[in-house]
Amino acid sequence: MISVRNLNHSFKIGKKGKEKEVPVLKGLTFDVADGEIVSIVGKSGSGKSTLLHIMAGFLTPDSGEICVKGTKTSSFSEAENAKFRLNHFGFVFQNFQLMPGLTAFENVELPLKLKGIGKSERQKKVKELMKSIGLTEVQDHYPNELSGGQQQRVSIARALITDPPVIFADEPTGSLDSETEQDVLLLIQSLNKARGITFVIITHDDEVAHTADRVYRMHDGELTEGGRHHAV
Numbered sequence: 001m002i003s004v005r006n007l008n009h010s011f012k013i014g015k016k017g018k019e020k021e022v023p024v025l026k027g028l029t030f031d032v033a034d035g036e037i038v039s040i041v042g043k044s045g046s047g048k049s050t051l052l053h054i055m056a057g058f059l060t061p062d063s064g065e066i067c068v069k070g071t072k073t074s075s076f077s078e079a080e081n082a083k084f085r086l087n088h089f090g091f092v093f094q095n096f097q098l099m100p101g102l103t104a105f106e107n108v109e110l111p112l113k114l115k116g117i118g119k120s121e122r123q124k125k126v127k128e129l130m131k132s133i134g135l136t137e138v139q140d141h142y143p144n145e146l147s148g149g150q151q152q153r154v155s156i157a158r159a160l161i162t163d164p165p166v167i168f169a170d171e172p173t174g175s176l177d178s179e180t181e182q183d184v185l186l187l188i189q190s191l192n193k194a195r196g197i198t199f200v201i202i203t204h205d206d207e208v209a210h211t212a213d214r215v216y217r218m219h220d221g222e223l224t225e226g227g228r229h230h231a232v
């Protein structure tokens with residue numbers, strides 16, 4: 001479970017000496033339960049990415065507390081955050097962020113290399129995962145030889161390969177057409193059910209948001225409403 005308590009963050013904007021402090025997150029308090037799909041929906045500039053960056057430990061909040069599975073992560077050093085991320089979090093981005101010089105297989109294998117897993121174990125794991133996500137046929141393709149939907153499936157496989165309990169997805173369907181968007185959302189839902197992975201999905205799209213179990217709405221740096229929704 002992730003608990004966020006009284007989280008505040010501001011950015012200083014403008015010329016040196018004339019900076020203006022702009023509050024972006026104003027006292028956010030909410031929980032994400034284990035095995036839940038949560039979406040955080042809001043207009044451009046409402047602070048969604050800032051919240052995700054703080055939850056994942058890329059950015060230190062001005063104040064407030066974040067706990068992940070009982071561990072207080074908000075006071076971690078950069079090195080502690082990096083280690084924690086590798087073991088607990090996977091990431092999926094709107095523009096996939098695959099390494100262009102690596103094949104689909106090698107992209108999925110990369111996090112295991114970073115964790116120091118041996119070659120035979122790596123290859124076995126990647127092969128199994130790619131098969132279960134229906135990527136075997138394209139495993140030797142480079143990213144530019146894949147469709148958008150295939151690239152996003154590869155990036156989801158890369159996020160999953162280290163078995164993280166939580167995956168953060170920042171506009172995961174933002175670059176996809178509506179049919180492929182549904183495919184990717186169904187994949188996320190099936191992985192959530194089959195493996196119990198918690199997903200935190202950031203989106204500006206209400207339709208995407210409502211495929212989650214729980215929807216939080218960001219408005220002017222506050223979470224203005226929550227609610228439970230049925231998956232499509």
Ligand SMILES: Nc1ncnc2c1ncn2[C@@H]1O[C@H](COP(=O)(O)OP(=O)(O)OP(=O)(O)O)[C@@H](O)[C@H]1O
Binds near residue numbers: 044050
């Ligand atoms: N590094 C930064 N320095 C200064 N201001 C920033 C910085 N990052 C974000 N902001 C400001 O904080 C506000 C929230 O930005 P954020 O990227 O979190 O919003 P968002 O909801 O994710 O938007 P989008 O959907 O367009 O990605 C915006 O007004 C933005 O200009």
